[in-house]
Amino acid sequence: MPQRTGFVAIVGRPNVGKSTLLNRILGQKLSITSRKPQTTRHQILGIKTEDDIQVVYVDTPGMHKNQEKAINRYMNKAATTAVKDVDLILMIIDRTRWTDEDDMVLEAVKQQRAPVVLVVNKVDFIQDKNDLLPYLEKVSKRHTFDQIIPISAKTGHNIDRLEHLIESYLPENQYFYPEDQITDRSSRFLAAELVREKIMRQLGDELPYAMTVEIEEFKHDGRIIEISALILVERASQKRIVIGEAGSRLKQIGQDARKDMELLFDCKVMLNMWVKVKSNWSDDERALRSLGYDDQ
Missing domain, CATH: 3.30.300.20 (K homology (KH) domain)
Known part of the structure; x- marks a missing residue:
């Protein structure tokens, strides 16, 4: 079978679980996590090679409105440049709560050519699962997303389905990285x-x-x-x-x-x-x- 390889950007506002999702997919800790927003400050690549497929995930800092300091401007720039020239964008949002910063992320994402999958994270926290469907319907009206998928990065719920979906967007290509490499960082x-x-x-x-x-x-x-x-x-x-x-x-x-x-x-x-x-x-x-x- 031919090899398939591609870049997938993981974007979203601070604290929606982007790094937790990357660590869950890789099956090991690569991106740091805490309950504090803006824990991630840099773009970091997480590379997963399995069978004939290599997915290069780009974990990004949360996009946020505070631009007061140089470091905040740096983090926003790191996040917005990550979505350029990728094969797929995963826009992560929190369950049942859409904010101004989600709007800001969506605006950045709309300007790209890559398909966008909306990933609704932390659904394990939803007490009444009947609340989820109306919410998914509501967010689907904000943009023509290629797919919408509810997950829990923490428990692993629906991660297999998400990975299968990601694979379907990858072009035929030789691997970009050696099979045993998991990140571009030192x-x-x-x-x-x-x-x-x-x-x-x-x-x-x-x-x-x-x-x-x-x-x-x-x-x-x-x-x-x-x-x-x-x-x-x-x-x-x-x-x-x-x-x-x-x-x-x-x-x-x-x-x-x-x-x-x-x-x-x-x-x-x-x-x-x-x-x-x-x-x-x-x-x-x-x-x-x-x-x-x-x-x-």
Whole structure:
């Protein structure tokens, strides 16, 4: 059988479950997740190769209206460029709630030539399943979507059906990536993202988006990986929050991140972390570029 390969963009407003969906499809954790909106800040490719089919998923930051800081503008740009030149767009929305930001995503999607499948996520939360059909009918009037499919990325409900649907849109093509490759991102990038996820999960609203992580050292001697991670915050008060009472919080973040890294890299990990204040990094174009927020 001929090989079929294509690019599929996963787009939506913040916190609708785009990264959870990608991780579910890949069967492993690649994109970081938390309950906080805007957890994903970069485009990240997740590659799934099975039988004669290779799907290259593009996970994107949530499109949002807040454009105040350079980092917000960067995230919106990363999301809008991801939908160009793909074979299929999956627009993810939350069950039974359509917002202004969904309108914004839809406007960006309408300007593309690729077919659009509307994916209604988190249907496992709907108490009365009879509420779902009228909602699906209502959203179908917003745009002529190629398909509408309800799923739960968290429980895996209807994911098989979604994957079969995706495959039907893929053109005949040689694989773009080796069969065993699952992402275009470096191990360094993935390590930084895992540390950032743990901070976001630990700190909730205390330290929203004024934090980023830079990997200063990543050494692999075949048996053990040594990683040095620098956590950057914008104010001294935030530094105290990340470190916690007698370093307790930083220690917990480190333990949680190390566990996930050992799973991901299939290797023992030694993780060292520091916290440093770099004021206003999130609104400084040059600082953002040096921290890897570029137009990849």
